[in-house]
Amino acid sequence: xxxxxxxxxxxxxxxxxxxxxxxxxxxxxxxxxxxxxxxxxxxxxxxxxxxxxxxxxxxxxxxxxxxxxxxxxxxxxxxxxxxxxxxxxxxxxxxxxxxxxxxxxxxxxxxxxxxxxxxxxxxxxxxxxxxxxxxxxxxxxxxxxxxxxxxxxxxxxxxxxxxxxxxxxxxxxxxxxxxxxxxxxxxxxxxxxxxxxxxxxxxxxxxxxxxxxxxxxxxxxxxxxxxx
Amino acid sequence: xxxxxxxxxxxxxxxxxxxxxxxxxxxxxxxxxxxxxxxxxxxxxxxxxxxxxxxxxxxxxxxxxxxxxxxxxxxxxxxxxxxxxxxxxxxxxxxxxxxxxxxxxxxxxxxxxxxxxxxxxxxxxxxxxxxxxxxxxxxxxxxxxxxxxxxxxxxxxxxxxxxxxxxxxxxxxxxxxxxxxxxxxxxxxxxxxxxxxxxxxxxxxxxxxxxxxxxxxxxxxxxxxxxxxxxxxxxxxxxxxxxxxxxxxxxxxxxxxxxxxxxxxxxxxxxxxxxxxxxxxxxxxxxxxxxxxxxxxxxxxxxxxxxxxxxxxxxxxxxxxxxxxxxxxxxxxxxxxxxxxxxxxxxxxxxxxxx
Numbered sequence: 001x002x003x004x005x006x007x008x009x010x011x012x013x014x015x016x017x018x019x020x021x022x023x024x025x026x027x028x029x030x031x032x033x034x035x036x037x038x039x040x041x042x043x044x045x046x047x048x049x050x051x052x053x054x055x056x057x058x059x060x061x062x063x064x065x066x067x068x069x070x071x072x073x074x075x076x077x078x079x080x081x082x083x084x085x086x087x088x089x090x091x092x093x094x095x096x097x098x099x100x101x102x103x104x105x106x107x108x109x110x111x112x113x114x115x116x117x118x119x120x121x122x123x124x125x126x127x128x129x130x131x132x133x134x135x136x137x138x139x140x141x142x143x144x145x146x147x148x149x150x151x152x153x154x155x156x157x158x159x160x161x162x163x164x165x166x167x168x169x170x171x172x173x174x175x176x177x178x179x180x181x182x183x184x185x186x187x188x189x190x191x192x193x194x195x196x197x198x199x200x201x202x203x204x205x206x207x208x209x210x211x212x213x214x215x216x217x218x219x220x221x222x223x224x225x226x227x228x
Numbered sequence: 229x230x231x232x233x234x235x236x237x238x239x240x241x242x243x244x245x246x247x248x249x250x251x252x253x254x255x256x257x258x259x260x261x262x263x264x265x266x267x268x269x270x271x272x273x274x275x276x277x278x279x280x281x282x283x284x285x286x287x288x289x290x291x292x293x294x295x296x297x298x299x300x301x302x303x304x305x306x307x308x309x310x311x312x313x314x315x316x317x318x319x320x321x322x323x324x325x326x327x328x329x330x331x332x333x334x335x336x337x338x339x340x341x342x343x344x345x346x347x348x349x350x351x352x353x354x355x356x357x358x359x360x361x362x363x364x365x366x367x368x369x370x371x372x373x374x375x376x377x378x379x380x381x382x383x384x385x386x387x388x389x390x391x392x393x394x395x396x397x398x399x400x401x402x403x404x405x406x407x408x409x410x411x412x413x414x415x416x417x418x419x420x421x422x423x424x425x426x427x428x429x430x431x432x433x434x435x436x437x438x439x440x441x442x443x444x445x446x447x448x449x450x451x452x453x454x455x456x457x458x459x460x461x462x463x464x465x466x467x468x469x470x471x472x473x474x475x476x477x478x479x480x481x482x483x484x485x486x487x488x489x490x491x492x493x494x495x496x497x498x499x500x501x502x503x504x505x506x507x508x509x510x511x512x513x514x515x516x517x518x519x520x521x522x523x524x525x526x527x528x529x530x531x532x533x534x535x536x537x538x539x540x541x542x543x544x545x546x547x548x549x550x551x552x553x554x555x556x557x558x559x560x561x562x563x564x565x566x567x568x569x570x571x572x573x574x575x576x577x578x579x580x581x582x583x
Contacts, residue, residue: 067309072316161307176305
C-alpha cells in the first residue's frame with residue numbers, strides 16, 4: 001500500500017493545478033477557498049469586483065466545464081452564461097465569503113442540464129444514416145479513439161477518460177471532476193452540490209469506483225472490437 | 229492520546245463517521261475505512277489515525293483492492309487536470325461588455341421602471357458565515373433600463389416593418405399544396421415561457437406528427453427539470469432532478485395545436501385564416517398566415533413551419549413565440565424518445581404542479 005503521506009503529496013499536486021484560484025497549493029480546504037477577500041467587492045466598486053472575479057475564475061471555471069463536457073465550444077458558451085448570470089445576480093448576492101463555490105454551483109447546474117439533454121438525445125447526422133457522432137454530442141463511436149485502437153495515445157486516452165465520465169450519472173461525474181481534477185476538497189464539493197459533507201464523501205467514493213468500472217469496460221470493449 | 233480514544237471522536241471539520249478502533253473488524257469497519265480512503269487527500273489526519281487506516285488496509289485484502297482502485301481513478305481523472313483551458317476572446321468580450329453595461333449611467337427616460345420589483349437569479353446558498361447586508365441595486369436597474377430601451381426600440385422597429393409589409397401584403401390567392409403532409413416528420417421547437425410566479429423556464433418539445441407522440445422537457449436551471457413523454461393516451465412525467473416518475477401528471481401538457489396542419493387547411497378553406505403575403509424572417513423567405521386566433525404562422529417555401537408571431541398588440545408589434553421551430557425527419561429521432569419505461573433509479577411519486 002502506498003503510504004498516506006504519498007497520497008497527501010499527490011493532493012498537493014492536484015491543488016497546484018488550480019493555483020490561480022487557490023492562492024497557495026498545499027491541497028487543504030483552507031488554501032483552496034476562493035480569495036474573495038482580495039476582490040475589490042470589499043471596496044464597494046461592483047464593476048471592478050466583477051472584473052476581478054472574472055479574471056480570477058475564468059480559467060478554472062472554463063477548465064472545469066471543459067472537463068465535464070469535453071467540447072471547447074460548449075465550454076465557451078457555458079462559461080459565458082455562468083459569468084453573465086453572476087453579473088445579473090451580483091446585486092442580490094449578500095453572501096460573498098465563498099464566491100468560488102457560488103460560481104462552481106452555477107457552472108455545475110448548467111453543465112448537468114446540458115449533460116442530461118445530451119444523454120436523452122443522440123441524433124444521427126443529416127448527411128448519412130450512420131451512427132457517427134455529431135459535434136458536441138458524446139457517442140459510443142468515440143471508442144474508436146481508445147488507446148488500444150491505434151490512435152494518438154495521449155488524445156485517445158483523454159477521450160477514453162471523457163467517454164467513461166460521460167457514461168456515468170451526472171451527479172457522480174460532477175463530484176469526481178470537482179474533487180479529483182479540480183482539486184476541490186470534499187467539504188467544498190458538498191457546498192457546491194448542496195449535499196452534506198458525508199454524502200459528498202460517499203458520492204466521491206462511489207464515483208471513483210463507477211469510473212474505474214466504466215473505464216475498464218470501455219477498455220475491454222475496445223480490445224474486443226480490435227480483435228474482430 | 230491512544231488510537232482507541234481518538235477513534236471515537238469525529239475529525240474536526242470532517243463530519244465523516246468516527247474511525248473505528250484499531251484492530252476492530254467487520255463490514256461496517258471496511259465501509260468507514262473506504263469512505264476515508266476515497267477522500268484521504270482532503271483530510272488532516274493525525275499519525276495515529278493514519279496508522280489505523282494503514283493497518284486496516286494491510287490486513288484487509290478487499291480494502292487494499294479498493295485503495296488501488298481509488299488510486300487508479302484519481303490518477304486518471306487528475307490527468308484531465310493537466311490540460312487547462314481558457315475562454316475564447318469572444319467570451320472575454322461578452323462578459324466584459326456585460327460588466328461595462330452594468331456600470332453605464334442610467335437612462336432617464338425610463339427611470340420609472342426602477343420601482344419595479346426585481347427577481348434576480350437565486351444565488352447559490354453558501355454555507356459559511358454570512359454577511360447580511362443591503363446593497364444598492366442601482367447597477368441592476370441601470371442594466372434593466374438599458375435592456376428595456378433596447379427592447380422598446382426593437383419592438384418599434386418590428387412594428388414599423390410589420391405595418392409596412394401589411395400595407396403592401398397581397399391578398400392574392402394562396403393555397404397549400406393538396407398533397408402537403410408533415411407526416412414522417414417530428415416537429416421540434418424550443419421556447420421560453422414564464423410561469424405563474426414570473427420566472428422564465430425553457431420548453432423543448434418533440435412531436436411526432438404521424439403518431440402524435442410527444443417528448444417535452446421543461447427546465448429552469450437548478451430548480452426544475454421535468455420530462456413528459458406522451459404516447460397515445462398515456463403520459464409519463466419524470467422529475468429529472470428528484471428522480472420521481474408519475475403517470476398522467478397534471479399541468480405539464482404543452483399546446484402546440486398552432487402547428488396542426490389539418491386545422492390550418494380547414495381555416496384557410498373557410499377563410500378564417502388569411503394569407504398575408506411573403507415576408508423575410510431571419511433571412512429566409514416565409515409565407516405569413518394570420519390564424520383565427522390572431523397569431524401569424526410563418527411557413528417556409530416548402531410549406532414547413534418556421535415560427536409563429538404572437539398576436540399583434542395595439543402597437544402593432546408582433547414577436548416570435550418560439551426560439552426554434554424545425555421539422556426533423558422522423559428516422560433521425562431515436563425511438564427511445566417515446567419510451568414510457570420508468571428510468572432505473574426513479575421511484576413513483578407525485579410531480580410538482582406544472583408551471
